[in-house]
């Protein structure tokens with residue numbers, strides 16, 4: 001659905017986007033994560049055919065940004081981080097106006113607007129003036145506008161920025177819904193943990209370089225040095241800790257105040273079924289046995305460690 005090869009953009013001496021390779025499929029919700037100025041908007045604008053690259057290729061649904069920009073624009077819905085709204089219109093008038101821009105006319109037009117408003121849970125504001133919407137509501141109407149021509153690919157630049165926690169949750173719910181509709185969604189954010197639970201994949205960008213890309217779990221794995229487990233047993237915690245300590249793949253064992261045994265496995269060891277097995281065989285009643293999650297923030301710091309300022 002979206003493929004880029006060595007996509008590059010320079011502004012004078014600054015390499016804003018440096019040889020980025022992406023490969024996104026139908027139904028992928030791709031979290032594009034990076035701090036301010038890391039190159040997210042520039043990348044999205046190139047894919048949306050709004051900005052010519054200096055080097056590299058980008059394809060959307062198999063079409064090249066160089067030879068088929070008009071077809072790509074029909075297939076892509078791009079929501080910029082800041083977009084103007086026309087204050088002296090109602091929500092419905094606003095959407096109908098953009099329908100005309102997409103050449104969606106005729107009797108079906110109203111129905112399309114209703115459907116998109118429904119999708120973003122804004123039907124109840126159809127007759128409100130755009131100027132009277134809250135920021136979160138404006139973002140949702142902006143998303144409805146982006147969806148009017150039923151694009152297969154959505155490029156959403158910081159859709160949750162400036163929203164309160166409730167509105168952020170609603171945007172996340174919407175992103176999930178779009179993935180379920182089999183759209184390909186690229187959603188950018190500089191707030192690292194925000195996207196972890198909605199995205200099927202993440203890409204981390206820093207200073208124009210894609211430092212990690214893949215399924216959320218794999219990126220987390222890539223970022224950490226070794227696997228940590230949290231284990232709790234019903235009784236005989238100290239005995240269990242000793243047994244674990246003697247295991248060949250275990251590097252370090254700590255018992256915490258609440259009785260959790262925190263186990264750091266040796267570097268590059270990822271499998272631990274035999275450890276669980278050993279506990280069961282020694283009759284420990286294990287009621288917690290899980291791999292500690294690395295959060296996106298930690299992963300990002302690890303992956304960008306040592307990059308030039």
Ligand SMILES: Nc1ncnc2c1ncn2[C@@H]1O[C@H](COP(=O)(O)OP(=O)(O)OP(=O)(O)O)[C@@H](O)[C@H]1O
Nearest residue numbers: 011016034035036037038039040041042043081190
């Ligand atoms: N038109 C331009 N002329 C010169 N430099 C630019 C231009 N547009 C962007 N840049 C620079 O390119 C780099 C990447 O900018 P970009 O807007 O793509 O980052 P971003 O990750 O989207 O940031 P943000 O999270 O702040 O929106 C930044 O250093 C920015 O200053």
